[in-house]
Structure formats: structure tokens, C-alpha cells
Amino acid sequence: MPDHTTEPIHHLYAKSLVIGIIAGIGGGLVSLGGGTLIIPMLMGWMRMTPVAARGTAIAVSLFTAGMGAFMYGQSNMLDLPVAVWVALPSLMMAPLAAKWSENWPAARLKRGFGLVVILGGLLVMFRDEAGIFPGLSDQWEVPFLLLVGILEGLVAGIIGISGGPVLAPLFVLGMGMPQQLAQGCSLAARLPAVATGTWENWRLGNIQTRWIPGLALGGMAGAWAGSKTALWLPEHGLRVLFAILLIALGTHYLIFPSKNHREK
Structure with a gap:
């Protein structure tokens, strides 16, 4: 579906590059980006419809999350088995959850999600002071990761937000990961779902392919x-920054639930 705008084409290409950079920085710095940042900008700056913005955003996430995961992996801040154990149940659960929740009260669900995200941000920020998150023993790691994948799939399907807001806090709190490792695993774990979501949205014609080069180039540069x-x-500084942004995101969902647009 074409976007309705009379702006000069070079302005729109410049905007696509800037949007990609902003989303990439959010993804690389704190594993938040994707739909959280890019969908509102695509709708406001590029005049895309919600459906086109969602489809285009998930395609761009393939580049930003891929570059971010590569960068973290290069610094040994990526545990690939962790990402795989989480990705598999999430990939299966997300479409089922989306189908189940099609007629659920979206605003109420998003407010509840906002409260959970705020609590997660506070726990991440004060993890060391609380002293109640010693990490799991080896025998419980795989069951925990499968549960994390199921929860991530439920949130992705019902609320429409995946990745950082759900995965990184659970890695930090449940497994005692340092923040950088948690973010690297979070970025890698979302890649299979992002890839299948990109294919599905491309098949349905929901991706504005003419803007993908600028968005992808900016996204990879920003993620780097x-x-x-x-x-x-x-x-500790990165963890505090991540927690502050989580609390801000949760507050946004709590106060403005109807202004969030579902992301596949």
C-alpha cells in the first residue's frame, strides 16, 4: 500500500536513513528499538499506515537485530545455545497467542504489561542491592529458558512487543547475566521470529520496500x-540505563495504552 505524501523524494530517503539510525542505536545500545521506536516514526514521519509501518518495522529489525547480535557475539557477549532455547518456543507460541487474543481488551492488557515492565525495570536496577537473584543451577537453566521463550511468545503475540523489554530482564534476573550478555542473547533470540515475520509481511505486501535500503543502512550503522x-x-551503568528506559516504556504503556500499535 503506497504511503500518501507530497514531500520530495530525497526528503523521504533522508528521513528513512535517520529513522533507521535511531532504531539501530536503540537496538544496539539497550536491545530496545524495533516497533517500540520505529513504528511511531514510520507513521508520523513517513505517513505510513499502521499495517505498512508494522510490516516495514519488522523487516528493518532483521538488519538492526542481526548487526547488534553480531557485534555482541564478536565481543563474546552472546550465548548461542541460550538464544536457541528461547527462540524455539517463542517462534511457536507467538502466532498462537496472537490468534487467541484477537478479541481481548487491548488497552487493559497493555496497562498490565506496563506495570510488569516497570516492576522489571526496578528489579533490574536494584538487583545487586536486593540480593535475591543468585542465578539458576545448571539443571534448571533449560526449563527456565523454555519458559522464557513461552513468555516472550505470549507477549509478542498478545501485546506486540518482543525482545529487550521481556528477554533481557529475565536473563539478568533469572540467570544472573551481566547486562551486555543479556542484551546480546536478547538480540539473537528474536532473529528467527523476525525472519519469519518479515517473510509473512512481504508475502502480504505490508512492507514498503522502496524505503528499506535507507532504513536498513541507517539501522545497521546505528546498531553498530x-x-x-x-x-x-x-x-552497572548500562544496566541502570536499561532499567530507566524500561520504566519509561512501561509508564508509556500504562498511561497511553491506546497509542501503541501492535507489532508482529
Whole structure:
């Protein structure tokens, strides 16, 4: 579906590049980006419809999450088996959850999600002070990761937000991961779902392919810069930054639930 705008074409290409950079920085720096940042910008700046914005955003996430996961992996801040154990149940659960929740009260669900995200942000911020998250023993790691994947799939299907807001806090709190490792695993774990979502949206014609080069180029550049910054920051400082952004995101969902647009 074409976007309705009379702006000069070079303005729109420049906007696509800027949007990609912003989304990439969010993904690389704190594993938040994707639909959280890019969908509102595509709708506001590029005048895309909600359906086109969602489809285009998930396609761009393939580039930003891929670059971010690569950068974290290069610095040994990616545990591939962890990402796989989480990705498999999430990939199966997300479409089922989306189908089950089609007629559920979206605003109420998003407010509840906002409360959970705020609580997660507070727990991440004060994990060391609380002293109640010692990490799991080896025998419980795989069951925990499968449960995390199921929860991530439920949230992705029902609320429409995947990745950082769900995965990284659970890795930090449940497994005692340092923030950088949690973010690397979070970025990698979402890639299979992003890939299948991109294919489905392309098949349905929901991706504005003419803007993908600028969005993808900006997204990869932003993810590279964001990841470099995250890997340079002290672990505690990055964790506090991530927690603050989680709390801000949860507050947004709590106060403005009807203004969030579902992301596949």
C-alpha cells in the first residue's frame, strides 16, 4: 500500500536513513528499538499506515537485530545455545497467542504489561542491592529458558512487543547475566521470529520496500554504534540505563495504552 505524501523524494530517503539510525542505536545500545521506536516514526514521519509501518518495522529489525547480535557475539557477549532455547518456543507460541487474543481488551492488557515492565525495570536496577537473584543451577537453566521463550511468545503475540523489554530482564534476573550478555542473547533470540515475520509481511505486501535500503543502512550503522557504546559502558551503568528506559516504556504503556500499535 503506497504511503500518501507530497514531500520530495530525497526528503523521504533522508528521513528513512535517520529513522533507521535511531532504531539501530536503540537496538544496539539497550536491545530496545524495533516497533517500540520505529513504528511511531514510520507513521508520523513517513505517513505510513499502521499495517505498512508494522510490516516495514519488522523487516528493518532483521538488519538492526542481526548487526547488534553480531557485534555482541564478536565481543563474546552472546550465548548461542541460550538464544536457541528461547527462540524455539517463542517462534511457536507467538502466532498462537496472537490468534487467541484477537478479541481481548487491548488497552487493559497493555496497562498490565506496563506495570510488569516497570516492576522489571526496578528489579533490574536494584538487583545487586536486593540480593535475591543468585542465578539458576545448571539443571534448571533449560526449563527456565523454555519458559522464557513461552513468555516472550505470549507477549509478542498478545501485546506486540518482543525482545529487550521481556528477554533481557529475565536473563539478568533469572540467570544472573551481566547486562551486555543479556542484551546480546536478547538480540539473537528474536532473529528467527523476525525472519519469519518479515517473510509473512512481504508475502502480504505490508512492507514498503522502496524505503528499506535507507532504513536498513541507517539501522545497521546505528546498531553498530549503539552496540559499541554498550560494550564500552560499565555493566552497572548500562544496566541502570536499561532499567530507566524500561520504566519509561512501561509508564508509556500504562498511561497511553491506546497509542501503541501492535507489532508482529
